[in-house]
Amino acid sequence: xxxxxxxxxxxxxxxxxxxxxxxxxxxxxxxxxxxxxxxxxxxxxxxxxxxxxxxxxxxxxxxxxxxxxxxxxxxxxxxxxxxxxxxxxxxxxxxxxxxxxxxxxxxxxxxxxxxxxxxxxxxxxxxxxxxxxxxxxxxxxxxxxxxxxxxxxxxxxxxxxxxxxxxxxxxxxxxxxxxxxxxxxxxxxxxxxxxxxxxxxxxxxxxxxxxxxxxxxxxxxxxxxxxxxxxxxxxxxxxxxxxxxxxxx
Numbered sequence: 001x002x003x004x005x006x007x008x009x010x011x012x013x014x015x016x017x018x019x020x021x022x023x024x025x026x027x028x029x030x031x032x033x034x035x036x037x038x039x040x041x042x043x044x045x046x047x048x049x050x051x052x053x054x055x056x057x058x059x060x061x062x063x064x065x066x067x068x069x070x071x072x073x074x075x076x077x078x079x080x081x082x083x084x085x086x087x088x089x090x091x092x093x094x095x096x097x098x099x100x101x102x103x104x105x106x107x108x109x110x111x112x113x114x115x116x117x118x119x120x121x122x123x124x125x126x127x128x129x130x131x132x133x134x135x136x137x138x139x140x141x142x143x144x145x146x147x148x149x150x151x152x153x154x155x156x157x158x159x160x161x162x163x164x165x166x167x168x169x170x171x172x173x174x175x176x177x178x179x180x181x182x183x184x185x186x187x188x189x190x191x192x193x194x195x196x197x198x199x200x201x202x203x204x205x206x207x208x209x210x211x212x213x214x215x216x217x218x219x220x221x222x223x224x225x226x227x228x229x230x231x232x233x234x235x236x237x238x239x240x241x242x243x244x245x246x247x248x249x
Contacts, residue, residue, distance in 0.1 A: 028080040028107040030114045034073045034089055037121050041073030045091035045120065049077055056086035056101065057170030059131035082107045087118060093127075093222060094120040097169065098197075124201040127220045129167035133174070135247040136165045136225065142241040155180055163190055164247055171196060173206060222246075 030049070034042040047067045050056040063085070067075035084104050089096045096118050103116045128134060138161040141148050150161045159182035166174045175191040193208030197217070204215045204227060218241060219226035229240045 026079045026081040026107075027110065028082055028105045028114060029112070030077045030080055030085070030103070030105050030116065032067075032069075032075050032077070032087060032089075033115070033117045034069050034075075034091065035117060035119050036094070037119060041069075041071070042091050042094075042120060043069055043071050043073065045069040045073070045089055045094075047075045047118075048088045050086045050088065051083075053086055053102075054170070056088055057131065057168070059088065059169070080105050080107075087116065089118050089120050090126075091120050094122055095126045096120050097125045098123045124197045124204075124217065124220050125169070127222050128204075128225060129169045129195075131169045133166040133168050135176075136167070136244040137247040138162075138165075138242050138244050140243045142243070143238065161242065165244065167195060219243075 032047055034045040034047065036042055045068065047069065048059070048062045049064060050061065051063055052061075055061045063080070064077050067077065069075050082105055084102060086101055087096065087103060088101070099119050099121070100116075103114070105114045106112065128136070138150050140150060141153070141161065150158060153161060159180040162179040164176040164178055166176060168174075171194050173193055173195045174189050177186050177188055177190045191208050191210070193206055195204060195206050197204055201220075202217055204217055206213050206215070213229070215227035215229055217225070218228055223246050225244045227242050227244070229242060231238050231240060
């Protein structure tokens, strides 16, 4: 086939392809490659995309059915509109919550493919939080070389550590009152606010309308966390290591 005939056939194919597309129909394509921190492709990672960050935080209203990465770490989403999207990737205990979560999709011709590389890793955020809230209860306090179970604390202290600490993926938290109350009219939700880790993941900051506290992170896993609180007393600053486990009630 001559070059002119080939060019004519190719142009006809493009025109027919464009004509077959309905006017205004979304045509953008997004390919997502999931990698670990060493650059290896991650297989069987679950990938969802969302239009709004609030939906990403709550893991609701996904724009497309969930995709699972192939052996090459790839998933593909088709028929997207141009614009910004939020990507959620989870692979066992790894995720992208502390990395890149947003991408911009363009539609430039029938053969243009948007490509995004997402790195998943173990993260403090993934340990302590989830979309519908991960609930933690304190089981013991370590102070001055002595470990005391929460159940053995005096009521004036137990009312503080008998609550549930609930972390949400979107960076908010709630403290839910239960058991011993610090006051008779204590509400069901004692406190609401925002939380964040510092860049190194060694300090957790809780901020509400009434206070801001910084807890050192001594241990972190999906089932157990240990925070160190520094409390100012008449004798000076006292450090208390508080161990939390996942609440099952």
